[in-house]
Amino acid sequence: MLEVSALESRYGRIPALKGIDLAVRAGELVALVGANGAGKTTLLRALSGVQRVSGGRVRYEGADITNAPPERRVRLGIVQVPEGRQVFGPLSVEDNLRLGGYTRRAAESASTLERVYAMFPVLRQRRQAPAGTLSGGQQQMLAISRALMARPRLLLLDEPSMGLAPRLVEEIFACVQGLRAADTAIFLVDQNARAALAIADRGYVLETGRIVLAGSGAELLADASVQAAYLGL
Amino acid sequence: MSPQLLQYLLSGLTVGAIYALVALGFSIIYNASNVINFAQGEFVMIGGMTTVSLIAAGLPLALAALLAIAATTLVGLALEKLAVERVRSESVVTLIIITIGASILLRGLASLVWDKNLHALPAFSGERPIALGGATIVPQSLWVVGVTLVVVAALWWFFNRTLHGKAMLATSHNRLAAQLVGISVRRVLLVSFGLSAALGALAGILIAPITFTAWDVGVMLGLKGFAAAVLGGLGSGPGAVIGGLALGLLEALSAGYVSSAYKDVIAFGIMLAVLVLMPGGLLGRRSVERV
Numbered sequence: 001m002l003e004v005s006a007l008e009s010r011y012g013r014i015p016a017l018k019g020i021d022l023a024v025r026a027g028e029l030v031a032l033v034g035a036n037g038a039g040k041t042t043l044l045r046a047l048s049g050v051q052r053v054s055g056g057r058v059r060y061e062g063a064d065i066t067n068a069p070p071e072r073r074v075r076l077g078i079v080q081v082p083e084g085r086q087v088f089g090p091l092s093v094e095d096n097l098r099l100g101g102y103t104r105r106a107a108e109s110a111s112t113l114e115r116v117y118a119m120f121p122v123l124r125q126r127r128q129a130p131a132g133t134l135s136g137g138q139q140q141m142l143a144i145s146r147a148l149m150a151r152p153r154l155l156l157l158d159e160p161s162m163g164l165a166p167r168l169v170e171e172i173f174a175c176v177q178g179l180r181a182a183d184t185a186i187f188l189v190d191q192n193a194r195a196a197l198a199i200a201d202r203g204y205v206l207e208t209g210r211i212v213l214a215g216s217g218a219e220l221l222a223d224a225s226v227q228a229a230y231l232g233l
Numbered sequence: 234m235s236p237q238l239l240q241y242l243l244s245g246l247t248v249g250a251i252y253a254l255v256a257l258g259f260s261i262i263y264n265a266s267n268v269i270n271f272a273q274g275e276f277v278m279i280g281g282m283t284t285v286s287l288i289a290a291g292l293p294l295a296l297a298a299l300l301a302i303a304a305t306t307l308v309g310l311a312l313e314k315l316a317v318e319r320v321r322s323e324s325v326v327t328l329i330i331i332t333i334g335a336s337i338l339l340r341g342l343a344s345l346v347w348d349k350n351l352h353a354l355p356a357f358s359g360e361r362p363i364a365l366g367g368a369t370i371v372p373q374s375l376w377v378v379g380v381t382l383v384v385v386a387a388l389w390w391f392f393n394r395t396l397h398g399k400a401m402l403a404t405s406h407n408r409l410a411a412q413l414v415g416i417s418v419r420r421v422l423l424v425s426f427g428l429s430a431a432l433g434a435l436a437g438i439l440i441a442p443i444t445f446t447a448w449d450v451g452v453m454l455g456l457k458g459f460a461a462a463v464l465g466g467l468g469s470g471p472g473a474v475i476g477g478l479a480l481g482l483l484e485a486l487s488a489g490y491v492s493s494a495y496k497d498v499i500a501f502g503i504m505l506a507v508l509v510l511m512p513g514g515l516l517g518r519r520s521v522e523r524v
Binding site: 048049050069070071074075079080082086087088089090091095098099100102103146147149150 | 396399403406409410412414415417419
């Protein structure tokens, strides 16, 4: 579905991604783990088209989208939930969701909106409230829901559990598994490496802009170097 | 209310409505890009001067005005496409300097295409003053205030009731998130330049029968519109309208009660005082973010 080869990106003269090769297959949940500053967010932004790439290729369903603008990728089904939620604070919850469906037809958006409200009833209760007044957990639900409004076929999740209480983290991860079960491919970046790898089909380990290890979720969880570096064992 | 005061208030509202239209243009572009477009005043000038030329060529007023607004909109779109969009630099200051350059260029071109004389537009519906509670008002003032009301209502509807308008607002609140939901930030920028140019042209056409127009009227009207936008709170639509009306009223009252020689000094002085006390402007954006 998504194939990334030799992808490079830089901030000014400082390289952030130094030749990334990875793939996400249809319906798969792939986790990316790595330390702060390893380039996880940069990689997701490059996949969404909001970070310029300086080399390499991104192919999606056979088409080259390396230089496609972000809005085209959203239309193709690559949708990101950004780090730090990034909701439209002053706009209402419902406006945030409707804007999530900006690339979709009005009728399609209306039916997706009902599905999203059924999934997170609290968003329906608070649909008139400015998004910025929601709690952190509710904002994360809103950020995920906003992405779902675009009917993603590949969902990119950047640190969905960051700053959330453990009970909410469980809820978010359960929701992610539910989405995968509904046949949405997911590329998940999370600081909670153990939880992420536990639900992942496959995983990659990113260190200073390079993929240093790849394998199934279970393999990586059992790997001694991963345990030492990311699982605190 | 004394007839004199009423007279000052009426003329203040008229000129204030014009400032409000120009200020809205500043705010729309600022919201889309954080850029202060110093060519905004030139849109006002091009709107007025083009209408003068088209009427001289024999077109009826309504058609001339519509064509002038369309032509100015094209100038705005061209400015965005040819100058602003080409700059790969993310620096806002660079873009602001480009708009200053564009304003000088447009002014120079105007003095070549037209001339350096003052031009008048005929009033839309006669010159006979209307008596109103002891004061008088020219019919053109009613046109200015009436059209401004309609435009403000239309803009409110666009930004608060349509998905495309909300998408433009969303882009100003969070550019990254807007891109990630599939809003084309480039298109938002282009539309905001076109819309601001149309608003500026409209202001220039409405005011020309009262104050005349010329190749350099954009300098002062642009400055006043910018001051009004800052006074109301840069980036706020209601702020632009309130800032424009407040500046117009301040000017008219100081011209009437003090001296018309000092009207700009007093108006700008009060504006500076407000900004010292409320740096965000009267309706500056307050953050409602909870992190």
